[in-house]
Amino acid sequence: MIADATGMSTAHLQRIIARPPLWITPETEERILAAKEVARRPEALIRNIATARQLQGLHRHGFTLTYLAERLGKSVQHVWVLMRQEYVTEHTRRLVDDLTVELATVRPTGPQVARTIARARKHGFVSLYAWDDITSPNETPKGIQEEAA
Template sequence: MEANTVSAREGRKRAAYGRKREQRNPGPARDHLIALKAAGWTKTMIADATGMSTAHLQRIIARPPLWITPETEERILAAKAVARRPEAFVRNIATARQLQGLHRHGFTLTYLAEQLGKSVQHVWVLMRQEYVTEHTRRLVDNLTTELAAVRPTGPQVARTIARARKHGFVSLYAWDDINSPTERPKGIKEEAA
């Protein structure tokens, strides 16, 4: 209540001296808040990143005011530095394609599972499920970066490649944009996953 009283008093004083408070359209700030929530941010995370109360942020989303202050807009739009939570779920498009591509290059499921610290069954599920955690996505992304230029060796490489081909997995290099759900792999059509 004290903050509102002070704010109202300051507003009346500025109006009396002909210096109205600058007003901004809340649209961009509201859109940014909605995008953050869609990216897996909780109300508490957004409140921590902006230094504002969860109630105030929820009001901007649910019942947008006619205007907001430049300071409020700055705080909301600056909330980009906090990384996505490791336990947040993300679409498994790139992760599945990366694992399938590594398998197609000749890396066995056992080897991939050891590198990721997961079971073989879990890696097999990761190649096909719709969502994964952000943590898993980062693990697979780092592993792909590490192994993309490495050529696997050993007696099981040919068998692994044949198995991957049988399941319809394509090379990592078959994708122009591995993250795009509409992207079709380049190369042989019947090998598309």
């Protein structure tokens, strides 16, 4: 992934890592330092902090698990597990990020909205807007939050 981000060969990077040279060319240094963000493989596992909070927040806003599952192409049970498990794949994180961006400012409609919000509240889920930094494990939600029953 670093080779792709820098445009350098993996063999060259492996040599630099295995036996760091006394000096490298300015061009090599510039390429490595310019690679600020390396794309993760879709199957890579990452901590499920933001993804769980996003799904919980969407549920708290009134989107049913059935609706979220359909939009993500997953089962309702899988979405429920995603709200609570420790790790998710990068692919799933991207799907949930995209869905959150799309739905964050949308108001769900229908007779199930009030029940969905009540259920999410019962489980202790908070609004998307309760987080200053939804990705931080040390972050606590802001505002008045009702405790789970």
